[in-house]
Amino acid sequence: MSNKENRRPLMKVEGLKKYYPTKGSDLGSYKEVVHAVDGVDFEIYEGETLGIVGESGCGKSTIGRQLVALEKPTEGKIIYQGADISSMSIRQLRKIRTQLQMVFQDSTSSLNPRKQIYDILAAPMLYHGIVKREDLDNEINKLLNMVGLPKTMKYRYPHEFSGGQRQRLGIAKALSLKPRLVVCDEPVSALDVSVQAQILNLLKQLQEELKLTYVFIAHGLGAVRYVSNRIAIMYLGKFVEIADTNDIFINPIHPYTRALFDASPLADPQLRGRKRIVLKGEIPSAVNPPRGCRFHTRCPHAIESCSILEPKLLPIKPGSSHKAACPVVLDKGVENA
Amino acid sequence: MKPLLQVEDLTIAFVDENKQKVVVENINFSVGPGEILSIVGESGCGKSVTALSILGLLKPNARIIKGKILYQGNNLLDMSEKELDRIRGNEVAMIFQDVMNSLNPVLTIGKQLTESIGIHLGYDKKEANEYAIEIIKKVGLSDPRSIMRKYPHMLSGGMQQRVMIAMALSCNPKLIIADEPTTALDVTIQLQIMKLLVDLQKEFQMSIILITHDIGVVAELADRVTIMYAGQFMEEASVYQLFDKPYHPYTNALLKSIPSIYDDKNRKLASIPGTVPEDYSAIKGCKFADRCPYKVPLCEEIQVLSEMESDHFVRCHRAEKGELVYE
Numbered sequence: 001m002s003n004k005e006n007r008r009p010l011m012k013v014e015g016l017k018k019y020y021p022t023k024g025s026d027l028g029s030y031k032e033v034v035h036a037v038d039g040v041d042f043e044i045y046e047g048e049t050l051g052i053v054g055e056s057g058c059g060k061s062t063i064g065r066q067l068v069a070l071e072k073p074t075e076g077k078i079i080y081q082g083a084d085i086s087s088m089s090i091r092q093l094r095k096i097r098t099q100l101q102m103v104f105q106d107s108t109s110s111l112n113p114r115k116q117i118y119d120i121l122a123a124p125m126l127y128h129g130i131v132k133r134e135d136l137d138n139e140i141n142k143l144l145n146m147v148g149l150p151k152t153m154k155y156r157y158p159h160e161f162s163g164g165q166r167q168r169l170g171i172a173k174a175l176s177l178k179p180r181l182v183v184c185d186e187p188v189s190a191l192d193v194s195v196q197a198q199i200l201n202l203l204k205q206l207q208e209e210l211k212l213t214y215v216f217i218a219h220g221l222g223a224v225r226y227v228s229n230r231i232a233i234m235y236l237g238k239f240v241e242i243a244d245t246n247d248i249f250i251n252p253i254h255p256y257t258r259a260l261f262d263a264s265p266l267a268d269p270q271l272r273g274r275k276r277i278v279l280k281g282e283i284p285s286a287v288n289p290p291r292g293c294r295f296h297t298r299c300p301h302a303i304e305s306c307s308i309l310e311p312k313l314l315p316i317k318p319g320s321s322h323k324a325a326c327p328v329v330l331d332k333g334v335e336n337a
Numbered sequence: 338m339k340p341l342l343q344v345e346d347l348t349i350a351f352v353d354e355n356k357q358k359v360v361v362e363n364i365n366f367s368v369g370p371g372e373i374l375s376i377v378g379e380s381g382c383g384k385s386v387t388a389l390s391i392l393g394l395l396k397p398n399a400r401i402i403k404g405k406i407l408y409q410g411n412n413l414l415d416m417s418e419k420e421l422d423r424i425r426g427n428e429v430a431m432i433f434q435d436v437m438n439s440l441n442p443v444l445t446i447g448k449q450l451t452e453s454i455g456i457h458l459g460y461d462k463k464e465a466n467e468y469a470i471e472i473i474k475k476v477g478l479s480d481p482r483s484i485m486r487k488y489p490h491m492l493s494g495g496m497q498q499r500v501m502i503a504m505a506l507s508c509n510p511k512l513i514i515a516d517e518p519t520t521a522l523d524v525t526i527q528l529q530i531m532k533l534l535v536d537l538q539k540e541f542q543m544s545i546i547l548i549t550h551d552i553g554v555v556a557e558l559a560d561r562v563t564i565m566y567a568g569q570f571m572e573e574a575s576v577y578q579l580f581d582k583p584y585h586p587y588t589n590a591l592l593k594s595i596p597s598i599y600d601d602k603n604r605k606l607a608s609i610p611g612t613v614p615e616d617y618s619a620i621k622g623c624k625f626a627d628r629c630p631y632k633v634p635l636c637e638e639i640q641v642l643s644e645m646e647s648d649h650f651v652r653c654h655r656a657e658k659g660e661l662v663y664e
Contacts, residue, residue, distance in 0.1 A: 055523035055524065055525065055526075056523055162612045163612075164612055165612075192379035192380055192550065192612075192613070193379065193550060193552065193591060193594055193595060194379060194590065194591060194594050194608065194609035195608075195609075195612060196594070197594040197595075197596075197606040197607060197608035197609070198608040198609075198610070200596070200606055200608075201605065201606055201608055219523065219524065220596075221524075221598045222595060222596035222597050222598050223596050225596060225597075225598055226596035226606060249598060249599070259525060260524060260525065261598060262528075263524040263525045263527065263528040264524055264553070264598050265524075265527070265528075265531075265551065265553025265554050265556065265557045266553060266556060266557070266597065266598075266599070267552045267553050267555075267556045267580065267592060267595050267597060268556055268580060269556045269557075269559075269576045269577055269580050270577070270580075271556075272556070272557060276528075278528055278529060278532060279525045279528075279529070282493050282495050282496070282526060283523075
């Protein structure tokens with residue numbers, strides 16, 4: 001995916017919003033709305049890995065679920081192969097679901113504990129007519145081999161596997177339907193460090209072999225950098241910055257992006273004394289997100305207009321694919337903001 | 338300098354019916370006054386069991402087979418529950434990862450704080466209240482009076498963690514055992530809490546035992562580090578020595594398997610094949626041997642910790658002989 005000119009969008013997301021009603025107060029009548037995703041536009045290019053980074057509650061997993069049509073957005077379009085999947089009927093969706101798959105953080109709860117791996121992998125493939133019954137055995141062996149598990153394990157139950165192995169099964173399950181887009185939602189967060197590296201390498205290797213497109217949702221910046229071609233930084237339901245991986249790490253623009261990078265611990269005690277932004281306070285509630293720029297309540301560079309005008313995600317230079325939503329920094333430059 | 342806490346030959350086993358499974362094997366360490374010692378390892382390596390054993394908080398199925406835990410020279414393992422109660426909270430306090438399970442959901446923050454302050458410091462209600470407000474301010478929470486009236490579920494994860502730290506600090510302990518104190522938090526909040534811990538540690542001259550699996554957090558906070566694997570210490574050194582020149586293949590692999598945000602993207606991440614063995618008590622020789630790329634027949638023999646440089650110990654016969662060179 002190094003050749004920028006040849007980028008072809010596989011999916012296009014326009015004005016995506018997802019609001020959830022809360023359960024309401026004790027009296028039942030009063031309802032609040034969580035603005036989980038609040039107006040996001042982006043494209044996913046064929047063969048790339050788009051990383052979506054943000055802290056808990058920023059809406060990154062919500063986006064993931066909309067992309068694979070597990071939920072319907074409140075507003076906006078998700079264009080895949082020329083059609084808007086957010087307005088499709090269940091019957092129409094059934095035809096494309098196989099192409100949009102997901103790998104979850106908690107692989108345990110996505111594997112039926114009462115079924116053997118063989119059956120867990122077989123059922124979706126048979127339902128969608130991906131393989132004929134006589135080829136099933138072969139196909140399952142192939143899948144297990146692909147994710148680095150011995151084929152003798154197919155008659156075991158999920159609890160007989162370690163966390164890393166279960167995540168391999170989660171990947172096998174997603175890949176069994178021959179998807180084009182795989183949304184990986186925090187696929188390594190629950191794993192030990194030594195096993196995390198195994199899974200990240202496996203994901204990269206499979207992407208190359210099968211020409212997959214990934215959306216990689218995570219909060220661990222190191223892992224996201226390792227697998228992603230492009231990265232979007234999310235805060236309270238909005239993208240604050242999006243750019244090619246190298247650009248964003250070399251030249252982070254948005255104050256939140258920079259604070260997030262600064263907060264990421266470095267495995268080098270020599271760098272302990274480094275200068276860095278320590279954000280005050282915590283992420284405001286998504287029920288009543290701050291007006292204007294959502295980050296202005298914690299932003300060290302906020303000026304008066306930040307609390308009034310909602311900033312747009314704009315190219316940092318004309319024509320640049322690096323976009324940021326901070327007029328203050330874009331006006332004055334990173335150094336002077 | 339005399340150590341504040343000294344652990345000698347500590348061996349702990351899980352016992353059920355007639356089976357005995359050793360989970361912590363012959364570990365030795367000491368924590369000096371004002372020192373931050375970090376015990377690093379993956380899940381199931383025995384680091385939390387070690388932490389819990391210090392304050393006598395092990396579950397009934399865990400037995401201490403042998404060893405001593407000396408706090409200011411007195412063996413905590415010989416103490417009665419009553420004597421231990423004077424140490425717990427007063428002298429040694431603990432911070433847990435899972436805050437929600439350590440705060441009582443049906444009592445207000447104020448009630449929980451003042452209760453322990455009353456018991457340990459003998460303050461009356463009013464004094465305890467004022468003191469609690471002071472402590473809440475110390476951990477960086479604004480509007481302490483309203484926090485006192487709140488129940489745990491009304492606070493965010495970061496605020497709960499601050500309350501936990503406030504509780505741990507409330508009786509001026511000399512030693513804090515922090516078990517994964519920032520693991521459940523977002524990075525920007527994690528940074529706040531790490532800064533808070535360091536500031537408070539300096540202000541109160543406390544010692545901290547930091548239990549974690551996060552190498553990044555260790556690099557930011559620790560003075561000394563021990564690397565634990567399958568119930569044993571594999572390596573121990575100052576944080577600078579360890580990151581600069583790891584001797585043990587496990588330490589080396591661990592350091593190389595973390596993707597860094599300042600990394601060249603094209604470097605292939607080193608991964609350790611396999612997983613931590615579930616029952617490692619039966620392994621006689623090096624417990625890491627099965628996953629180690631440098632394995633030779635001699636690794637089946639019992640491995641001992643030996644000093645490579647001043648205060649830098651490693652449990653690997655090949656590293657000891659200088660046979661291992663890492664890139």
